[in-house]
Amino acid sequence: MPDSSPPRWLFGSYVQSELTRAVREADPRSSLRHIKASAVDMLTGPSGVCVGTSDGQQLLADEAVLATGVFQSEPSATEAPIINDHRYVANPWDSAALDRLAGSRQLLLIGSSLSMVDVVASMEARGFKGSYRVVSRRGQIVEPRRNTEAWRDFLAGRPLPKTTRALLALVKAERRAIEAAGLDWQGLPLTIRPWILALWQGATDKERLKFARHLRAFWDVTAHRAAPPSFERVALAQSQGRWAGGAGRVLALHPEAGGIVAEIRWRDSGAVERLRFDGVVSCRGHQEHDWRRIADPFVQGLLENGIVRPHATGFGIDATHDGQVISGDGRTHGNLFAIGHPLRGVAWESSSIGEQLAQAIALAGLLVGVSPRLRTLA
Numbered sequence: 001m002p003d004s005s006p007p008r009w010l011f012g013s014y015v016q017s018e019l020t021r022a023v024r025e026a027d028p029r030s031s032l033r034h035i036k037a038s039a040v041d042m043l044t045g046p047s048g049v050c051v052g053t054s055d056g057q058q059l060l061a062d063e064a065v066l067a068t069g070v071f072q073s074e075p076s077a078t079e080a081p082i083i084n085d086h087r088y089v090a091n092p093w094d095s096a097a098l099d100r101l102a103g104s105r106q107l108l109l110i111g112s113s114l115s116m117v118d119v120v121a122s123m124e125a126r127g128f129k130g131s132y133r134v135v136s137r138r139g140q141i142v143e144p145r146r147n148t149e150a151w152r153d154f155l156a157g158r159p160l161p162k163t164t165r166a167l168l169a170l171v172k173a174e175r176r177a178i179e180a181a182g183l184d185w186q187g188l189p190l191t192i193r194p195w196i197l198a199l200w201q202g203a204t205d206k207e208r209l210k211f212a213r214h215l216r217a218f219w220d221v222t223a224h225r226a227a228p229p230s231f232e233r234v235a236l237a238q239s240q241g242r243w244a245g246g247a248g249r250v251l252a253l254h255p256e257a258g259g260i261v262a263e264i265r266w267r268d269s270g271a272v273e274r275l276r277f278d279g280v281v282s283c284r285g286h287q288e289h290d291w292r293r294i295a296d297p298f299v300q301g302l303l304e305n306g307i308v309r310p311h312a313t314g315f316g317i318d319a320t321h322d323g324q325v326i327s328g329d330g331r332t333h334g335n336l337f338a339i340g341h342p343l344r345g346v347a348w349e350s351s352s353i354g355e356q357l358a359q360a361i362a363l364a365g366l367l368v369g370v371s372p373r374l375r376t377l378a
């Protein structure tokens with residue numbers, strides 16, 4: 001659905017109905033069992049995988065897939081003094097917490113990307129009449145998705161650039177060409193995105209880290225655009241003078257009786273301003289990609305027991321290009337696989353449905369190839 005933005009509930013129902021259909025149409029010798037418990041530990045060996053669950057079961061399997069999804073990042077040190085304050089919202093999808101702020105006048109939103117758009121849309125839906133002050137490091141605001149054709153495929157039929165600098169030079173030249181042609185720049189990320197896997201896997205870890213350090217913010221804000229209906233809420237608040245954004249850094253947050261006082265250093269002037277807010281919402285993105293910083297006990301156990309190791313870039317875990325997990329001592333398990341978010345360092349764009357769908361199809365083929373039991377069903 002490249003040109004549409006279905007509401008989340010509709011997408012959820014669609015996924016549920018697709019799963020139901022897949023189960024109904026599957027070979028009758030196969031079965032699906034949903035165990036409503038957490039995986040708490042794992043043992044691996046050449047003959048299989050054993051997963052311990054929070055309800056005391058030991059699940060034995062020939063193969064296992066880590067599809068653990070996204071983990072929420074811990075609040076920043078700046079946010080620590082207000083972490084238990086009822087006027088602070090750490091999770092922008094916490095409905096009850098947003099309800100509490102609906103009647104307030106001044107909100108500080110930290111971050112200006114998709115989570116910020118979600119929060120503004122959610123607050124507007126709650127009848128919030130106050131104003132938003134939005135602060136982010138670079139002050140770049142995500143844009144709404146427009147129905148644009150992909151730009152010409154300038155990466156096809158040539159050796160792919162191997163360095164961040166070479167890629168940037170190429171992209172800048174194409175950006176100028178788009179401008180000269182009077183076309184929409186949003187066609188450019190559409191052209192680049194299908195090449196991300198090849199570009200990422202053709203680069204060294206040093207170049208990948210350079211990209212992550214210097215270009216990630218630009219890539220994220222151009223590749224991941226906002227759903228138009230949500231962005232309309234931001235545009236409306238802007239037009240009513242209720243939304244103001246800027247580049248800056250929140251230096252400190254102090255909980256006081258009359259509000260939360262934020263000390264913000266603005267990037268342009270370097271001046272530090274003290275501003276009082278009725279509420280603060282963290283819109284920093286919330287995805288923790290560094291497995292060493294994920295507090296989840298299952299993840300910690302996998303690392304401590306050497307079943308997985310962090311990817312050299314620090315994003316997700318180490319695995320082969322096709323998602324076979326590599327152990328702490330550098331062996332490919334052969335019966336343990338990963339998909340989606342854990343493969344961020346292996347594939348870079350691994351957090352969205354488009355890439356995850358391609359990974360799922362490829363992984364299904366791989367599993368049938370390695371698993372004698374699955375092969376009998378294929």
Ligand SMILES: Cc1cc2nc3c(=O)[nH]c(=O)nc-3n(C[C@H](O)[C@H](O)[C@H](O)COP(=O)(O)OP(=O)(O)OC[C@H]3O[C@@H](n4cnc5c(N)ncnc54)[C@H](O)[C@@H]3O)c2cc1C
Binds near residue numbers: 037038067340
């Ligand atoms: C707010 C938000 C909005 C997003 N919007 C989009 C979007 O519009 N388009 C898009 O393409 N992508 C979006 N994404 C990215 C999204 O995460 C993925 O596209 C997709 O949901 C990932 O699917 P997944 O199954 O890999 O992970 P998830 O959907 O995160 O599911 C992982 C599952 O694993 C379970 N789990 C984790 N650890 C354990 C354990 N130890 N034991 C048992 N179960 C465990 C979790 O409970 C969860 O059910 C969004 C992400 C967020 C956070």
